């Protein structure tokens with residue numbers, strides 16, 4: 329049996345070869361020949377070099393997807409065949425979970441166990457949508473006039489998918505699997521910092537075999553490649569996961585050609601803890617909610633809303649637990665929290681910590697970078713905050729928790745909803761009626777009672793308010809890639825006689 333170190337070495341050796349894009353069924357370099365180095369955030373070492381595309385590469389990928397869908401017959405592919413391809417992809421990925429997870433850890437700094445979980449989840453997404461591809465998707469209506477009305481679902485066409493760096497392969501599968509199930513052709517762009525697992529996945533796409541141009545991988549930055557996808561007239565639908573500033577640009581860029589757009593954006597999600605909560609579980613989940621994946625989670629519980637009477641005891645336990653979090657390289661067995669994704673992001677999070685201090689919030693623990701190579705930061709908690717502080721209002725997207733207190737249920741709900749975001753939220757209480765009452769009033773799309781972060785591909789994923797438009801996952805996620813057509817068929821072919829006086 330190979331040990332982990334040997335497996336990592338093998339993966340690193342594979343990554344030495346330059347990684348390319350996959351356009352029109354071929355592995356291709358960027359037209360300009362430009363490349364980009366991939367940095368391991370745990371060591372700051374270069375681990376791979378990838379092709380760096382530009383607008384013309386993106387346009388070429390879109391043209392290929394367009395031809396595949398509109399001219400070469402992919403729009404008329406059979407659901408059964410698409411399902412078979414998704415199951416085949418799931419099986420191939422499942423055989424290589426560890427290899428993909430190691431790449432994810434090397435590229436995104438994830439804790440290896442988390443990366444393994446993510447790849448299994450990606451396998452499940454492929455299977456889920458493989459299953460859904462062949463399920464009923466129409467309706468019939470009983471209407472007057474001797475007409476039969478039916479509704480059929482058809483693929484929306486060419487899909488441009490743009491994904492972020494925090495769950496690189498998972499976010500990509502979340503778009504790719506339902507788009508394939510629906511019968512769309514696709515151009516997908518990973519974040520410029522974390523393309524390695526998706527590039528590897530395209531080896532599986534190549535192995536399973538899709539008609540040329542049906543599934544394309546384009547690499548490059550947002551301002552060139554991403555923007556081209558969002559404005560290209562031959563893209564019918566843009567599906568995006570990422571930050572709000574980019575989301576706004578995407579709405580603007582796609583406005584000219586009225587594309588269908590769905591957006592999964594940021595959050596500043598509240599976790600409300602009542603005084604009757606299971607204390608140990610609540611402390612543990614408060615920590616998990618913010619510090620898992622280094623806080624780089626759109627649905628992170630980044631605002632802890634604590635019942636006033638609990639505050640001192642809860643904070644003492646939470647700080648003690650936080651100090652036990654082991655920060656380090658995601659490949660090490662004992663690591664709980666890895667590095668932040670990049671130097672730039674690390675500095676952005678540090679800047680928020682400085683803002684918090686200047687605003688007068690009190691550091692309960694953490695707040696410092698950890699010396700040495702790698703973008704490591706101590707898990708950080710601010711207390712004594714007020715709702716107007718920037719650290720309370722803005723998404724930090726790092727391991728920084730802000731604590732607020734409340735006296736009444738109404739106050740807890742008001743604090744929870746005092747945000748431009750509405751992605752996620754949670755409540756801990758042993759009073760089940762109160763739990764349901766409160767969670768129903770939290771204006772957010774993904775919620776939890778007496779737990780946090782567990783999510784399932786069967787259920788819709790997305791946000792209220794400025795956290796986005798539309799839903800990924802579940803049947804809702806398939807819907808994004810479908811157009812609905814009503815067909816009204818006369819059962820008695822006869823003139824309409826619409827002209828009153830024909831004689």
Ligand code: NAD
Pocket residue numbers: 490491492493494495517518519520548549550551553554555558569570571572574575577578592593594595625626627723725751790791795796
């Ligand atoms: P980002 O918006 O900077 O980048 C996301 C993707 O958009 C990248 O592939 C990037 O290259 C591309 N992009 C950048 N500018 C573009 C442009 N002008 N046109 C088209 N594409 C462009 O976000 P990020 O920093 O990679 O990810 C972090 C953000 O993503 C956080 O705000 C987080 O909350 C959000 N997120 C949301 C969800 C969700 O499901 N709601 C999930 C994960 C992350």
